[in-house]
Amino acid sequence: PQTVRRDADGRLEVGGVDVVTLAREYGTAAYVIDEEDFRSRARAFRDDFAAPFEPVCGGVDVYYAGKAFLCTTVARWVAEEGLSLDVASGGELAVAQRAGFPAERIGMHGNNKSLAEIQQALDYGVGRIIVDSFEEIERIAAVATELGVRAPVMVRVTVGVEAHTHEFIATAHEDQKFGFSLAGGRAQEAIDRILERSDVLDLRGLHSHIGSQIFDTSGFEVSARRLIGLHAEVAQRHGVHMPEMDLGGGYGIAYTSEHTPLTPADLGKQMAELVRREFAALNGGSEAGDDVSVPRISIEPGRAIVGPSTFTLYEVGTVKDVDLGHGAKRTYVSVDGGMSDNVRTALYDADYSCTLASRRSEAVPRLSRVVGKHCESGDIVVMDEYLPDDITSGDLVAVPGTGAYCRSLSSQYNHVPRPPVVAVRAGEARVIVRRETVDDLLALDVG
Ligand code: LLP
Numbered sequence: 120p121q122t123v124r125r126d127a128d129g130r131l132e133v134g135g136v137d138v139v140t141l142a143r144e145y146g147t148a149a150y151v152i153d154e155e156d157f158r159s160r161a162r163a164f165r166d167d168f169a170a171p172f173e174p175v176c177g178g179v180d181v182y183y184a185g186k187a188f189l190c191t192t193v194a195r196w197v198a199e200e201g202l203s204l205d206v207a208s209g210g211e212l213a214v215a216q217r218a219g220f221p222a223e224r225i226g227m228h229g230n231n232k233s234l235a236e237i238q239q240a241l242d243y244g245v246g247r248i249i250v251d252s253f254e255e256i257e258r259i260a261a262v263a264t265e266l267g268v269r270a271p272v273m274v275r276v277t278v279g280v281e282a283h284t285h286e287f288i289a290t291a292h293e294d295q296k297f298g299f300s301l302a303g304g305r306a307q308e309a310i311d312r313i314l315e316r317s318d319v320l321d322l323r324g325l326h327s328h329i330g331s332q333i334f335d336t337s338g339f340e341v342s343a344r345r346l347i348g349l350h351a352e353v354a355q356r357h358g359v360h361m362p363e364m365d366l367g368g369g370y371g372i373a374y375t376s377e378h379t380p381l382t383p384a385d386l387g388k389q390m391a392e393l394v395r396r397e398f399a400a401l402n403g404g405s406e407a408g409d410d411v412s413v414p415r416i417s418i419e420p421g422r423a424i425v426g427p428s429t430f431t432l433y434e435v436g437t438v439k440d441v442d443l444g445h446g447a448k449r450t451y452v453s454v455d456g457g458m459s460d461n462v463r464t465a466l467y468d469a470d471y472s473c474t475l476a477s478r479r480s481e482a483v484p485r486l487s488r489v490v491g492k493h494c495e496s497g498d499i500v501v502m503d504e505y506l507p508d509d510i511t512s513g514d515l516v517a518v519p520g521t522g523a524y525c526r527s528l529s530s531q532y533n534h535v536p537r538p539p540v541v542a543v544r545a546g547e548a549r550v551i552v553r554r555e556t557v558d559d560l561l562a563l564d565v566g
Contacts, residue, residue: 120153120428120519129479131517134543138432138476138515141548145541147434147515148456150526152551154196154544157428157522160383161200164420168387175395176413179387182226184368184421185211187523190540192551193425194218203246205368205419209236216243226273226365226419230296237262241270247363249273249326251298256312256320263319272313273326273365274299276306278345280329280338298327301345310353322359324414325350328367331422334378336386339366340393347397354411361414366390368419372426374520375470380423390416422523429522431460431538432476433500435514436492450487452510457491458498459532461518461525465497473501477515480507489516493533526552534560 123133130137134153141151161183169179182205183197189211195218197204203224206212215225222244229236230251237255240248241262250256250272263270277298299305306325313322327342343366354360371380381389394416402410433454441449463469473489484505491498500518510516529537536555541548 120156120430121159122153122155123430123519125479131474131476131515133430134548135546136543136548138517141541141543142432142434142477142515144548145539145550146554147432148454148460148538149432149554150429150460150521150538150540150552151432151517152193152425152429152522152540152542154428154542157193157425158196158200160424160428161197161202163383164418164424165200165202167382167384168390168418170384171388171391172394172416175391175398176416178415180224180363180415180417182365182368182417182419183424184419185214186527187421188425188429188525188527189214190552191218192542194220198224203417205421209233209239212236212239212243212245222246226417228275230298232258234258234262238266241266241268244268245271247271247273247323249275249365250309250313251275253309253312256309256316260316260319269319269321271321271323273324273363274306274309274313274322275326275328276301276346276349278327278329278342280342280345301349306349307352310357314357314359322361324361324363324365326365326367328365328419329369331369332371333369334371334380336381336389339369339390342366343390343393344397347394347401350414351401351411360412363417364414365417365419368421368423370420370423372422372520372523375472377470383423390418426520426523429525429540430517430519431456431500431521431525433489433516433518435510435512435516438511450485450506450508450510452487452489452506452516453492454489454500454516455492456535456538457493457500458495459491459493459530459535460538461500461521462528462530463524464499464502466528471501471518471520473504473506473516473518475507475510475514476517480509482507482509484508489518492535531555531560536560 126132164181172179182203184205186207205226207228223246225245226247227240275298277300299309313320329342398413437453439451485508487506489501539554540552542551
């Protein structure tokens with residue numbers, strides 16, 4: 120987070136609260152989220168990313184992707200900062216409802232939404248449902264008919280882009296479960312079907328999301344270009360000018376010094392210019408009067424807003440040197456959490472760093488591996504890090520960049536209760552998601 124510093128005793132301090140105090144008050148492991156950092160990243164997308172779009176399409180709607188991390192308090196921060204919210208299940212929508220999030224600023228995703236989820240969304244009056252299959256078109260039409268409403272829908276288009284990221288988090292190549300294929304003509308068919316049911320379905324626009332943790336903007340460019348092509352085709356073929364277009368999320372963050380992400384301002388500049396150029400090219404050739412107007416653009420960043428705002432605070436339990444042969448050693452530093460609170464290292468080979476947080480040390484740095492307390496050897500939090508060789512039981516370590524897809528992908532593996540989320544701001548800390556208890560773990564057991 121932006122407000123991290125070391126105090127005079129070498130303790131890490133965030134939002135004006137030092138980690139030793141945090142550990143004493145709330146225990147470890149704990150996710151510590153810097154409220155101001157979260158809010159300022161949200162504002163950077165809302166203002167800096169959006170500014171270059173003003174002259175092109177009047178601005179941008181930023182849908183914070185709640186799958187990255189959502190709880191009632193965070194949903195309220197998102198609402199207060201004037202952003203919209205992307206939810207991907209009835210559960211995420213329930214959090215939004217509990218927070219009183221304005222319904223018209225919610226977009227609902229999912230490749231297999233249940234009838235109950237569609238009912239929940241239309242009952243609440245969400246601003247858009249992003250349609251992902253032909254069955255879903257029928258389901259939404261049925262529920263809308265039953266409720267006597269016209270459902271606002273967008274079509275998720277598989278644009279056929281190979282995003283340069285881990286294969287599990289790339290989503291716009293052909294051979295995967297999301298969306299309607301553009302190359303295969305499915306997207307066009309879906310649009311036809313929706314327009315046939317325009318009594319109960321309101322076609323708002325096209326949507327594409329190419330993947331996550333992406334740095335190379337060329338993927339976004341190809342995707343936007345294809346989406347714009349389809350948008351124009353719909354205008355020409357059906358005379359329908361869809362008012363919105365969503366370019367998805369996926370902006371990468373720096374987990375280690377290896378990456379330097381573009382700022383929201385620079386991203387916005389590049390994307391706005393591309394949208395402007397594509398529409399100008401489309402309209403340049405046409406007769407005056409049948410111009411394709413530029414739809415309102417929206418995006419769905421999750422990681423880029425919440426990822427850097429949080430670090431996980433752990434306490435060191437055991438320290439073990441392992442002989443690798445040829446005189447080489449590796450130090451295994453075990454902490455009081457692991458793959459249950461951060462599965463990303465095990466699942467995606469994700470790179471994290473970490474630092475000794477509770478004190479300063481002049482000791483020699485030693486190549487270490489930070490591991491959890493779960494019973495598998497793949498339970499690694501930080502693969503390689505130089506930690507001082509006097510690190511010992513009771514020290515605190517902080518792993519930065521754990522705001523996105525850590526708590527939200529967490530589990531109770533080995534019946535380890537999940538850590539709390541503690542928000543810090545202006546010298547004060549408060550729990551926004553409490554720590555699980557053993558009673559919570561047992562609460563669902565019947566018998
Ligand atoms: N929109 C849609 C339709 C999405 O599927 C996603 C992410 C986003 C937006 C937000 O993407 P972001 O801006 O956060 O990259 N668990 C994986 C990431 C899965 C992403 C799923 N969809 C990870 O830990 O890296």
